[in-house]
Amino acid sequence: MAAKKGQGDNRLRDQIQERRLFTRRTLLAGAGVLGLMGLLGARMGQLQVTGHQHYATMSQANRVRLVPIPPNRGLIHDRNGVLLADNRPTYQLMVIPEQIPDLDQTLEQLGSIIELDEADLKRFHNQRQRSRRFDAIPLKFRLNERDVAVFATNRHRFPGVEVEARLSRVYPEGEHAVHAIGHVGRINEQELARIDSARYRGSSHIGKSGAELQFEDLLHGHSGIERVEANALGRVIRQLERLDPNPGNDVYLTIDSRLQRVAEEVLGDWWGAVVALDTRNGDILALASQPSFDPNKFVHGIDRESFQALQGDPSRPLYNRAMRGQYPPGSTIKPFVALASLENNIRSAAERVFCPGFYTLPGVRHRWRCWQRRGHGHMNMQDSMVQSCDVYFYDTAYKLGIDRLQEYLGGFGFGQRTGSGIPGELPGVLPSREWKRAARGEGWYHGETLITGIGQGFFLTTPIQLAHATAVLANKGSAHPPRLIKRIHGNSNGEDRDLPPEELETHFTLKDPANWQRVVDSMVESIRGARGTARSIAPGLEYEVAGKTGTAQVFSLGQDEKYDADAIPRHLHDHALFNCFAPADDPRIAVAVVVENGGSGGAVAAPMARQVMDAWRAIERGEPIPRPDSPDEEAAEQADG
Amino acid sequence: MAEASFVDQRMTRVQRHLHLDGQLLTALALLSGAGLAILYSASNQDVAELQRQLIRLGIAFVGMVVIAQVPPETLRRWTPWVFIGGLVMLVLVLFFGSYGKGAQRWLGVGPIRFQPAELMKLAIPLMVAWYLSRRPLPPTFGQVLVALVMTAVPTALIILQPDLGTAVLVSAAGLFVVFLAGLRWRVLIGALLAILATIPIFWMFLMHEYQKQRVLTLFDPERDPLGAGYHIIQSTIAIGSGGVYGKGWLNGTQSQLQFLPERNTDFIFAVFAEEFGLVGVVQLLVLYLFIIWRGLYIACQAQDNFSRLVAGSLSLTFFVYVFVNVGMVSGLIPVVGLPLPLISYGGTSMVTLMAAFGILMSVHTHRRIWST
Numbered sequence A: 001m002a003a004k005k006g007q008g009d010n011r012l013r014d015q016i017q018e019r020r021l022f023t024r025r026t027l028l029a030g031a032g033v034l035g036l037m038g039l040l041g042a043r044m045g046q047l048q049v050t051g052h053q054h055y056a057t058m059s060q061a062n063r064v065r066l067v068p069i070p071p072n073r074g075l076i077h078d079r080n081g082v083l084l085a086d087n088r089p090t091y092q093l094m095v096i097p098e099q100i101p102d103l104d105q106t107l108e109q110l111g112s113i114i115e116l117d118e119a120d121l122k123r124f125h126n127q128r129q130r131s132r133r134f135d136a137i138p139l140k141f142r143l144n145e146r147d148v149a150v151f152a153t154n155r156h157r158f159p160g161v162e163v164e165a166r167l168s169r170v171y172p173e174g175e176h177a178v179h180a181i182g183h184v185g186r187i188n189e190q191e192l193a194r195i196d197s198a199r200y201r202g203s204s205h206i207g208k209s210g211a212e213l214q215f216e217d218l219l220h221g222h223s224g225i226e227r228v229e230a231n232a233l234g235r236v237i238r239q240l241e242r243l244d245p246n247p248g249n250d251v252y253l254t255i256d257s258r259l260q261r262v263a264e265e266v267l268g269d270w271w272g273a274v275v276a277l278d279t280r281n282g283d284i285l286a287l288a289s290q291p292s293f294d295p296n297k298f299v300h301g302i303d304r305e306s307f308q309a310l311q312g313d314p315s316r317p318l319y320n321r322a323m324r325g326q327y328p329p330g331s332t333i334k335p336f337v338a339l340a341s342l343e344n345n346i347r348s349a350a351e352r353v354f355c356p357g358f359y360t361l362p363g364v365r366h367r368w369r370c371w372q373r374r375g376h377g378h379m380n381m382q383d384s385m386v387q388s389c390d391v392y393f394y395d396t397a398y399k400l401g402i403d404r405l406q407e408y409l410g411g412f413g414f415g416q417r418t419g420s421g422i423p424g425e426l427p428g429v430l431p432s433r434e435w436k437r438a439a440r441g442e443g444w445y446h447g448e449t450l451i452t453g454i455g456q457g458f459f460l461t462t463p464i465q466l467a468h469a470t471a472v473l474a475n476k477g478s479a480h481p482p483r484l485i486k487r488i489h490g491n492s493n494g495e496d497r498d499l500p501p502e503e504l505e506t507h508f509t510l511k512d513p514a515n516w517q518r519v520v521d522s523m524v525e526s527i528r529g530a531r532g533t534a535r536s537i538a539p540g541l542e543y544e545v546a547g548k549t550g551t552a553q554v555f556s557l558g559q560d561e562k563y564d565a566d567a568i569p570r571h572l573h574d575h576a577l578f579n580c581f582a583p584a585d586d587p588r589i590a591v592a593v594v595v596e597n598g599g600s601g602g603a604v605a606a607p608m609a610r611q612v613m614d615a616w617r618a619i620e621r622g623e624p625i626p627r628p629d630s631p632d633e634e635a636a637e638q639a640d641g
Numbered sequence B: 001m002a003e004a005s006f007v008d009q010r011m012t013r014v015q016r017h018l019h020l021d022g023q024l025l026t027a028l029a030l031l032s033g034a035g036l037a038i039l040y041s042a043s044n045q046d047v048a049e050l051q052r053q054l055i056r057l058g059i060a061f062v063g064m065v066v067i068a069q070v071p072p073e074t075l076r077r078w079t080p081w082v083f084i085g086g087l088v089m090l091v092l093v094l095f096f097g098s099y100g101k102g103a104q105r106w107l108g109v110g111p112i113r114f115q116p117a118e119l120m121k122l123a124i125p126l127m128v129a130w131y132l133s134r135r136p137l138p139p140t141f142g143q144v145l146v147a148l149v150m151t152a153v154p155t156a157l158i159i160l161q162p163d164l165g166t167a168v169l170v171s172a173a174g175l176f177v178v179f180l181a182g183l184r185w186r187v188l189i190g191a192l193l194a195i196l197a198t199i200p201i202f203w204m205f206l207m208h209e210y211q212k213q214r215v216l217t218l219f220d221p222e223r224d225p226l227g228a229g230y231h232i233i234q235s236t237i238a239i240g241s242g243g244v245y246g247k248g249w250l251n252g253t254q255s256q257l258q259f260l261p262e263r264n265t266d267f268i269f270a271v272f273a274e275e276f277g278l279v280g281v282v283q284l285l286v287l288y289l290f291i292i293w294r295g296l297y298i299a300c301q302a303q304d305n306f307s308r309l310v311a312g313s314l315s316l317t318f319f320v321y322v323f324v325n326v327g328m329v330s331g332l333i334p335v336v337g338l339p340l341p342l343i344s345y346g347g348t349s350m351v352t353l354m355a356a357f358g359i360l361m362s363v364h365t366h367r368r369i370w371s372t
Helices: A002-050 A052-060 A103-113 A118-130 A145-157 A189-194 A210-214 A216-220 A257-267 A304-312 A330-343 A381-386 A390-411 A433-440 A446-453 A463-474 A513-528 A601-621 B013-018 B022-042 B047-068 B072-096 B116-132 B141-160 B164-180 B185-206 B209-219 B228-242 B268-301 B305-329 B348-365
Strands: A063-069 A083-095 A137-140 A161-170 A184-186 A205-207 A224-230 A236-243 A250-253 A272-278 A284-290 A353-355 A377-379 A485-489 A496-498 A546-552 A575-582 A589-595 B098-100 B103-109 B112-114
Touching: A002 A052, A002 B164, A002 B228, A002 B268, A002 B305, A052 B228, A083 A145, A103 A145, A118 A137, A145 A161, A205 A210, A205 A216, A210 A216, A257 A272, A257 A284, A257 A601, A272 A463, A272 A601, A330 A381, A330 A390, A330 A463, A330 A513, A330 A546, A330 A575, A330 A601, A353 A390, A377 A381, A381 A390, A381 A513, A390 A446, A463 A575, A463 A589, A513 A546, A546 A601, A575 A601, A589 A601, B013 B348, B022 B047, B022 B268, B022 B348, B047 B348, B072 B116, B072 B141, B072 B305, B072 B348, B112 B116, B116 B141, B116 B164, B116 B305, B116 B348, B141 B164, B141 B185, B164 B305, B228 B268, B268 B305, B268 B348, B305 B348
Parallel strands: none
Antiparallel strands: A063 A224, A083 A137, A083 A161, A184 A205, A224 A236, A250 A485, A272 A284, A272 A589, A353 A377, A485 A496, A546 A575, A575 A589, B098 B103, B103 B112
16 A cells, blocks of 8 residues: 555656656747747848848849740641641730729720720630739730731820730631641640649640640740849830740641642531541541631630530531541441451352341341342352442351451451540440440340441441551551651751651451452452442542442331431431542552431442542642542432442 | 536636637637738739638638547547558558649548648657657657657658658657657757768758759859749848838739749748738737747646647647748748748648647646546
């Protein structure tokens, strides 16, 4: 008991001692805090009392200021140097709210000499709320010469208002190739968070789509900075030091402006896309998507009404059909399936399948129709390609099975992005068991294998993907991924750099080159043959084209319904497709054409592809380009596969 | 009723029932008010920014009130788990953290993003105090070594992120506990000498280029007038030109024109000094001093070693915040990215800061009568 009490006493004594120790240390720390606070106070006194005169003078007279100098954005040319995106000086009216005594009155007076519309004022007030009072805010963009002159004579009346000249992006060709070139626009908040702020100091614009976005890094350059002395109002008096900006690089696209124009003209008023690739290096020679829009409207911020009009337009001009349009490939898939069949020894090229106009599976009541309701009769591989017999391919697909079919078509790049790197490209859909389970949560049905074999059902491809797959076919299994950039001209060092093609990708190796030859011969025959679905383009054709028509259903017909173009609204008409490469014996160009609701691949899409190929042949030979025909609406009624 | 009798009768009603300390609360509210006023000026009268700051302050104050309700004894039981959890997250952030402004600091769990380093500002002093308070004070040499390891490991992990400002704070928090616990003078002096000896090693092998730049520019701001030195040159001009009485609220030309960078975050003190002058600065420093004094007073009044050490360390860490920020803005010490507590715009550190005051209030308002 006593011992315990003694221990308790000790513990108590210890506690008192511990508390004393802690208090001593705290007092010491407190003294340290006081001392250091005193040091801060002394430093403040030194700056604010002793040094006040000095610093006050510095803040009054010597207003050194950092002014960012945005770099000149690189230009965009086509492969031959045709200017597609230029920088031109434009004048804009800048207002510094801080320097204006009565803003409303000033705006009113300005409005009496320079036309200011509602949208200008609204944008100005919006931006004013987000800016600092001493920031210059643009009031009106792209002043014309009269405005500049009128303002110059009245300038003394408007302190705090200035005309500023700066280079801005101009697309001299307007809508031409807009879906390949893309456009720039003002930097928005998400982009602001992403970009390197030192590099973009003072820049107001950034690539928003197409090549402008894809090659933003090359085009933008690096901002410079200038140390200047400004007076009490913030006006620059003299320059002290300057770090020059690094201008962006000029970019030469693979697009040939002449071919691009042909592609755009052959599409005319149809909605659709044309993609032409150089099969030897992947160069995108033409990338047309119609209808299109004028990118110049977006450079200085498009007003809400115009933007909504563009967005609400049922023809969707902003939509890049070539890269983002996902369409059922229809019969254009048949050459690929035919090669799969030969390579997998499903059946020899000579073996025939009887087409009664429909196909049935054992134990299933459904009849899968051939587009030719009368039936094609006995078909070998070549006949089925030339006449685009569906029954032959139903049977081939069924015998291949979905797994082999998917593996083989995947080898051509279906269902994957092509590797072009063009922003926004979509991968399409190559259906498979796994895909269906993931996307639909359902198992796979045999019937779905059949329609995959004729490029219908879940199967979707983009025009660039179809062109790329055709190039892979043309090259017997290997191709360079499509590319949009050919050469870079460095503006800072004056050097030209030709870019090598993207790395050659080998998609598959042919087991027997003779199989490939048989498929290509069949494709040639579909143009040259008397019953070929693309025979309409044969007259006058001076070289051999290997091609395949496609007509993709937009909606399903009932079991015994007949497709009647007149009875169906236009937006449900079949899509017309054509893919081809030429010359058939020494491929140089691959073309894919998709015409939305075009009706017939042979009559609508194939002639467009031919004109593009004719033009490219003329360009390569240095001959005048044949004048493109306007597309023929009448032809759309002719039926084919 | 029975429980009430154990409560220290010297406490006010607010202290007893709400577990808040009136003096501390008043000072913090005054400080936040001054902060909002100067933020309004520094942000060029951006009301939206002010609203966002107000919301953060609200959240931070609520956090403080909640933590103040937790008795120190409960905190003590949680301490090892909080520390270990924080340590694990610091390791995770190095591998899975997301980047922001060149450093990997954030850990995201679903929609919640959070900086484990912030948690360490509290967990380190709690852990070191927990460890040292289990034995009678002063600590033995062995105990001091263990305490130093407890501080050094998380500090090293934070330096790897890299986040120099927070590393300074957390290591200071741990060292303060060791100092307050009664670290022997010869050990202290020996350690100081050792640190002086390792500075060259630090300089040559461990410091990032940008950190070296900051130190070099401190001694000669003009060597990099367009880069790092620009901050210091402009902020000293702002402070100095403010003079004794200041240029008046919303009238600081250095800050209102675009000369002063980061004027609503790390360099907001320069705006304050320019607009309110020496008179305002002294008042602000006195207010900070009062808060620190109150914290140290609470530490001295605390009834067990754990509470004492935690309260003392947290108060001194708060001082480090003030000293480092004001010292950096006025060009006394290198530019270390630390905000001015409760005044700079930004939310991450504010919540931790107010949680620390919650702990102080909890320590002060859960005292019991001596039960001998």
